[in-house]
Amino acid sequence: MSSHVVASAARPACRLERVTKRFPGVTAVRDATLELRRGEVHGIIGKNGAGKSVLVSLIAGALRPTDGSITIRDQKVDAATYTPQKAHELGVALVPQEPLVAPLRSVVDNLFLGAPLRRRGLLDHRAMCEKVRAVAKELSLDVTPHQPIGELPIEDQQLLAFGKAVFIEGARVVLLDEITASLPRERKRLLLRFLRDTIARDPDICFVLITHHIDEVIEFCDRVTVMRDGSPVATVDVASTTKEQLAHWIVGDNAMAVGDHLATSGRAEPKPSDSQPVLEVRQLTAGLAFQDVTLTLHHGEVVGLAGLDGSGKDEFLMSLCGLYPPDRGEVLLDGRPIRPRKPSQAMRHGIVYLPKKREESATIHSRSVEENILVSLYPRLRNRWGLLDLKEGRRIVRERLRKLPVKTPSLDADVDTLSGGNRQKVMINRLAATRPRVYLLNEPTRGVDIASKPEILRTVRDELGTTSAVLLTLESEEEMIDTCDRILVFYRGRVVREIRRGEPDFTVGEVYRSAQGVGVK
Amino acid sequence: MTTVIREDAVPESAVPRRRVRDVALRVFSQHLIWPLLAVVFLIGTTVEGFLQTENLLNIAWAAAPLGLMTLGMFFVMITGGLDLSLESMLALAPTLAVLLVTAWMPDLPVVVAIAFVLLVGLVVGGVNGTFSVKLGVNPFLVTLATLLIMRGLVIYLIPEGVYGLPAELTYLGGARVGVIPVAVLVLLLVYAIGHVVVNRTAFGKSIYAIGNNERAAYIAGINVDRVKMIAFVLAGVCAAIGGLLEVGRLDSVVADLGQGDILLVFAAATLGGTSLQGGEGRVTGVLGAVLLIAAIDNLMNLVGVDPAIRQVVFGVILLAAIYVASLEGRFGKKVVRA
Numbered sequence: 001m002s003s004h005v006v007a008s009a010a011r012p013a014c015r016l017e018r019v020t021k022r023f024p025g026v027t028a029v030r031d032a033t034l035e036l037r038r039g040e041v042h043g044i045i046g047k048n049g050a051g052k053s054v055l056v057s058l059i060a061g062a063l064r065p066t067d068g069s070i071t072i073r074d075q076k077v078d079a080a081t082y083t084p085q086k087a088h089e090l091g092v093a094l095v096p097q098e099p100l101v102a103p104l105r106s107v108v109d110n111l112f113l114g115a116p117l118r119r120r121g122l123l124d125h126r127a128m129c130e131k132v133r134a135v136a137k138e139l140s141l142d143v144t145p146h147q148p149i150g151e152l153p154i155e156d157q158q159l160l161a162f163g164k165a166v167f168i169e170g171a172r173v174v175l176l177d178e179i180t181a182s183l184p185r186e187r188k189r190l191l192l193r194f195l196r197d198t199i200a201r202d203p204d205i206c207f208v209l210i211t212h213h214i215d216e217v218i219e220f221c222d223r224v225t226v227m228r229d230g231s232p233v234a235t236v237d238v239a240s241t242t243k244e245q246l247a248h249w250i251v252g253d254n255a256m257a258v259g260d261h262l263a264t265s266g267r268a269e270p271k272p273s274d275s276q277p278v279l280e281v282r283q284l285t286a287g288l289a290f291q292d293v294t295l296t297l298h299h300g301e302v303v304g305l306a307g308l309d310g311s312g313k314d315e316f317l318m319s320l321c322g323l324y325p326p327d328r329g330e331v332l333l334d335g336r337p338i339r340p341r342k343p344s345q346a347m348r349h350g351i352v353y354l355p356k357k358r359e360e361s362a363t364i365h366s367r368s369v370e371e372n373i374l375v376s377l378y379p380r381l382r383n384r385w386g387l388l389d390l391k392e393g394r395r396i397v398r399e400r401l402r403k404l405p406v407k408t409p410s411l412d413a414d415v416d417t418l419s420g421g422n423r424q425k426v427m428i429n430r431l432a433a434t435r436p437r438v439y440l441l442n443e444p445t446r447g448v449d450i451a452s453k454p455e456i457l458r459t460v461r462d463e464l465g466t467t468s469a470v471l472l473t474l475e476s477e478e479e480m481i482d483t484c485d486r487i488l489v490f491y492r493g494r495v496v497r498e499i500r501r502g503e504p505d506f507t508v509g510e511v512y513r514s515a516q517g518v519g520v521k
Numbered sequence: 522m523t524t525v526i527r528e529d530a531v532p533e534s535a536v537p538r539r540r541v542r543d544v545a546l547r548v549f550s551q552h553l554i555w556p557l558l559a560v561v562f563l564i565g566t567t568v569e570g571f572l573q574t575e576n577l578l579n580i581a582w583a584a585a586p587l588g589l590m591t592l593g594m595f596f597v598m599i600t601g602g603l604d605l606s607l608e609s610m611l612a613l614a615p616t617l618a619v620l621l622v623t624a625w626m627p628d629l630p631v632v633v634a635i636a637f638v639l640l641v642g643l644v645v646g647g648v649n650g651t652f653s654v655k656l657g658v659n660p661f662l663v664t665l666a667t668l669l670i671m672r673g674l675v676i677y678l679i680p681e682g683v684y685g686l687p688a689e690l691t692y693l694g695g696a697r698v699g700v701i702p703v704a705v706l707v708l709l710l711v712y713a714i715g716h717v718v719v720n721r722t723a724f725g726k727s728i729y730a731i732g733n734n735e736r737a738a739y740i741a742g743i744n745v746d747r748v749k750m751i752a753f754v755l756a757g758v759c760a761a762i763g764g765l766l767e768v769g770r771l772d773s774v775v776a777d778l779g780q781g782d783i784l785l786v787f788a789a790a791t792l793g794g795t796s797l798q799g800g801e802g803r804v805t806g807v808l809g810a811v812l813l814i815a816a817i818d819n820l821m822n823l824v825g826v827d828p829a830i831r832q833v834v835f836g837v838i839l840l841a842a843i844y845v846a847s848l849e850g851r852f853g854k855k856v857v858r859a
Contacts, residue, residue: 342739342744343739343740344739347742352742355737355740360734360736360737361737361740362737363737364729364730364734364738365733365800366733367800371730374726375738375743376743378723378726381723382723386722387721387722388722390721430741434742
C-alpha cells in the first residue's frame with residue numbers, strides 16, 4: 001500500500017476508520033480505513049460484490065455502519081443517528097445508478113424538490129428556470145426546464161441529479177455510483193473532464209467515482225482505492241500505478257486458478273470444430289456499439305462474451321435476435337445468411353434471447369407459470385381444429401419442469417408469486433420449450449438467489465449446451481470460467497481476445513484483465 | 522432439488538370443506554359479477570313482471586347490441602388499448618348496408634348487405650388499427666377522430682333516418698325462433714366464440730401477454746403489431762354486428778343510433794373485471810356485466826322511475842355496482858396471501 005501526501009490534503013474531505021458493515025449472513029464492508037481528500041477525484045474500483053456501493057452508502061448515510069467511525073469535513077459522525085438528511089447537511093451528495101425522480105414532474109420541479117427558490121415568500125419560478133438552463137449548459141444537456149423528467153433518457157436524468165448536487169445543493173463530497181455505466185463514450189469523457197475542471201476551479205470539492213473501468217481511473221482520477229471482498233486492499237496515486245497493477249489488486253492472487261466446481265460435472269470436452277458451425281457471424285458492425293465482430297458457434301458449444309458495461313457485448317447479442325439493427329456484416333445460420341429484424345423472426349430461425357432485465361423484458365406479469373413457459377410456443381400448439389392443444393402444452397411444461405424444476409404451488413399460480421430464481425428458471429424453460437438452435441442468454445443468473453445460480457448454470461452447460469449452442473454473458477468472471485468452453489472478450493466494441501478452455505490463460509484473472517483492456521493493443 | 526408441484530396431502534375429511542372454501546374464494550375473487558347479478562335479480566323478485574320469461578328475454582334482447590360492442594372493446598382493452606369509435610360503428614355499418622340495398626344498388630340481394638356490414642366493421646377496424654399500431658398514434662385520439670367522422674357520415678347520409686327495413690336485414694335483430702329472439706342467440710353465439718378465441722387460441726394468449734408486458738411479449742416472439750391490429754379489427758366487426766342487431770330490433774336506422782353508448786361500454790367492460798391498463802379480464806365477466814346493466818335498466822322501467830331523475834338513479838346504482846366489483850381484486854390478493 002502506498003500513498004503520497006499532497007500539501008492541499010491537510011484537511012480531508014472524509015475519513016473512514018475501521019468501518020465495518022454487516023448484514024445478516026454477510027459482511028459487506030470489512031474493517032475499511034480510507035481517506036478522501038479535498039480537491040481530488042477519487043476512484044473506487046472493484047468487482048461486483050466487492051463492497052463499493054455499500055461503502056459509499058455508508059458515507060452518504062443511506063446505511064449505518066455496524067462498527068467504526070466516519071468523519072466528514074472535520075466533523076465526526078454519530079453512527080447511531082446518521083441519516084441521508086444529516087449527510088446532506090454536511091455537504092455529502094450521492095448520485096445513484098438509478099436516480100430516484102418524480103418522472104411526470106418537470107425538470108425544474110425535480111431539481112428544486114424540497115428546497116425551492118423563493119422571493120418574497122413566493123416561489124421564484126424564473127430564477128429556478130434560469131438555474132436549470134445554466135446547469136444544462138454546463139453539462140451540455142439538451143433539456144428545457146418544463147419538460148417532464150421521465151421523458152429524458154436515464155443518462156440525462158443521472159447527469160441532472162449530478163448537476164443538482166453540485167450546482168444547486170452545493171455539495172462538497174459528491175459520490176458518483178457508476179454514473180458512467182450508462183453513458184455513451186463521448187458523453188462519458190465530457191462528464192469526467194467536467195469533474196476535473198470543477199475541481200480546478202474549486203479545490204474544496206471532492207468527487208468519488210465508483211466504476212468498473214480501469215481506463216477511467218487511469219485517465220480521470222487522482223487517486224484510487226481498490227476494493228476486494230469488502231475491504232480496501234490498496235489506495236494509491238494514479239500517477240504511480242499501472243493498469244496491470246490495478247487489475248492484479250482487483251482480482252487478487254487466488255483467482256488465477258481455473259474455477260472447477262462445475263467443470264467437473266461430467267461435461268465432455270468441447271467438440272472438434274471441423275463440422276459446419278450453427279451460427280457464423282462475419283464482420284458484424286452496429287454504429288459505435290460494436291465493430292467487425294466475427295465468430296463461429298458450433299452445435300454443443302457454450303461460448304461466453306466477456307466485457308465491461310458499454311463494451312458492446314449486450315448490443316451484439318441483441319443484434320442477433322433483431323433487437324438492435326446492425327449496419328453491416330453477415331450472420332449465417334447453418335450456412336444460410338439471415339437478417340432477423342425482430343425477435344419473432346429470429347425465433348422462426350431457432351434463435352431465442354433471454355433479456356438482461358427480466359422483470360421489464362421477460363416476465364409476463366399476472367399470468368400463470370404455465371402461460372409464461374408456453375408463451376413463445378402457442379402458435380405451434382395447434383390441434384386439427386386450429387385451437388390450442390392445451391393438453392400437449394401441459395405435457396411440454398411438465399417435461400420442461402422435470403429438466404429444470406421450478407418451485408411453485410401449481411402450474412396455474414401467478415408467476416409474480418415466485419422468487420426471482422424460480423422466475424428466471426421459468427424464463428429459461430420458456431426458451432427451451434421452443435427447442436431452438438441457438439440460445440442467446442444475457443446474464444441468466446442476474447437477480448437470482450445463490451441457490452438457483454448453480455442450477456441455472458448447470459442447465460446451461462449440461463442441457464442447453466449439448467442439445468443446442470449457447471452464446472451468453474455473465475456478471476462474474478468466475479461463473480464464466482465455470483460455464484464456458486470458450487470466451488470472447490469485448491473491449492470498446494471489438495472482440496480483442498479469444499480464450500479456450502484448456503489453454504493456460506483460461507483463468508478468471510486473464511478474462512478480467514482482457515476485459516479491462518490490459519495487455520490488449 | 523425436485524419439482525414441487527404440490528397436489529398436497531390433505532386429510533381426507535378436510536377435502537370437501539376445503540373445496541367449498543376454494544370455490545367460494547374463486548367466485549369472489551374472479552367471478553364476483555355473478556353474485557352481483559343474482560342480487561339484482563333477487564331485488565327484481567319484488568317487482569311485478571320482472572321475472573316473467575318474456576321480460577327476461579327482453580333484457581337479454583336489449584343487452585345484445587351493448588354486449589357486442591363491449592366484447593369488441595374487451596379485445597382491444599386487454600392489449601392495453603381502447604376504441605371510442607365503437608358506438609359510431611354501431612350506426613355507420615347498418616346505415617351503409619341499408620343504403621346499399623335500398624338506394625345505391627337496389628338489385629343486390631339483401632343478404633349481401635349483411636356481409637357488407639361485416640366488411641365495414643373490418644375496414645374501419647383496420648383503419649383504427651393502422652393509425653394506432655402501425656403509425657403509433659395514441660388510440661384514444663385515433664378512435665376519437667373516427668368516432669366523429671363516422672357519426673358525421675351517418676348524419677350526412679340519413680339525417681331523417683330510414684324506417685321500414687327489408688325483412689332480411691332485420692332478421693338477426695328483430696325475429697324470433699320460437700319464443701327466443703334471434704338477437705339473443707347471436708349474442709350467446711358470439712360470446713361463446715369470444716370465449717374460445719380468448720382461451721383456446723394463440724391470439725387469445727397473445728393479447729393477455731401484450732397487455733401485461735408488451736416488451737416481454739415482443740421479445741418472446743409475439744408479433745405484437747399484428748395481434749393488436751387483429752384486436753382492432755375484431756372490435757370493429759363486433760360493433761358492426763351489434764349495429765345490425767340494434768337496427769333489427771328497432772326496425773329502423775336513425776342518425777343518433779347508439780350515440781353516447783360508449784360510456785356504457787366502458788362501464789360494462791370495467792364492471793366485468795377488464796382492467797383499463799390491459800392484461801386482465803374475462804369474457805364471462807363482461808357478459809355478466811352487460812346483462813347486469815340491461816337488468817338495471819329494465820328494472821327502472823318496470824318500477825317507473827321518473828325519466829327526469831333516471832340518469833341519476835342509474836349512475837348511483839352503477840357506482841355502487843362498480844365499487845362492489847372492484848372488491849374482486851382485493852379478494853384476489855387475499856387468495857394469493859392465503
